[in-house]
Amino acid sequence: MNLRIGTGFDLHRLEEGRPCILGGVELPHPKGPVGHSDGDALLHAISDALLGAAGLDDIGTLFPDTDDEHAGADSAALLAEVVARVRAAGFRIVNVDAVVATEGPRIAPHRGAIRARIAGILELDTGAVNVKGKSLEGLGALAGGTAVAVQAVALLRGA
Ligand code: MG
Numbered sequence: 609m610n611l612r613i614g615t616g617f618d619l620h621r622l623e624e625g626r627p628c629i630l631g632g633v634e635l636p637h638p639k640g641p642v643g644h645s646d647g648d649a650l651l652h653a654i655s656d657a658l659l660g661a662a663g664l665d666d667i668g669t670l671f672p673d674t675d676d677e678h679a680g681a682d683s684a685a686l687l688a689e690v691v692a693r694v695r696a697a698g699f700r701i702v703n704v705d706a707v708v709a710t711e712g713p714r715i716a717p718h719r720g721a722i723r724a725r726i727a728g729i730l731e732l733d734t735g736a737v738n739v740k741g742k743s744l745e746g747l748g749a750l751a752g753g754t755a756v757a758v759q760a761v762a763l764l765r766g767a
Contacts, residue, residue, distance in 0.1 A: 610766030612699065614661025616653040619750075619757045622712045630713060630756065631722035631739060632684040632729060637713035641756060644673035648683035649758045650739065654704055654726065655683075655690040657762035662694045687729050699764040703736040706760035712753035715741025 622628075626640030631650040641647030655667045664670075670693075671678045671686055678686075694701065704726065708715050715722070719739055727737040744751050 611702070612661040612663075612764045612766065614657040614659065614762045614764070616656030616658075616660060616760045616762070617758065618649040618652040618656070619755055620647045620649045621755050622710075622753060628713050629683070630708065630715075630718075632687075632725040633718060633722050635713040635718055639712055639753060645671070645678055645681035645683050645686065649756045650706060650708055650722070650760070651683040651687045651726070651729075653706060653758035653760035654762065655687050657704065657706075657760040658690055658694050658701065658764070661762050661764045662697045662699050664693060664697060684725075684729055687726075691730055694764065698767045700767075701730055701732060701736075702763040702765050703732070703738075704730065704760065704762045705738045706758055707740055707742050708756060708758050709742045709744055709750065710753065710756040711744050711746070711751055712756055715739070 620641035622639040623642045628635040628637040628640040629646045629648045727734045
């Protein structure tokens with residue numbers, strides 16, 4: 609059985625007045641991620657986990673933030689491109705899991721919507737995509753809703 613695991617991490621600062629896009633879903637929150645793209649840290653971490661498992665370049669290399677073509681990019685479209693590359697490399701996605709560490713937007717009330725949206729992009733059952741929020745206990749530089757940090761893992765099966 610040719611199984612491959614990959615990990616991805618991403619971090620974006622949250623700023624007043626930006627749409628709060630996470631996992632391809634706009635959450636009701638006054639602050640949103642700052643980034644060259646739409647700043648969707650969850651989709652970026654998942655993209656890197658998938659690419660890492662497949663042994664491909666990371667998203668910073670594939671979609672450089674110096675490239676105007678990706679300014680304001682929809683990260684769901686970037687993830688769809690990643691999925692196409694992973695499949696072209698001969699892999700099928702088994703499952704994806706992620707932890708969203710933030711004291712910004714509440715994740716729990718939107719878990720179902722986020723999982724369904726990501727599952728749609730990955731063309732998986734919702735049961736193969738998991739996401740959970742984690743508070744930071746008011747500690748460290750990320751406390752107080754200043755940022756969203758995401759750790760993701762992905763499992764692939766080779767042909
Ligand atoms: Mg990012």
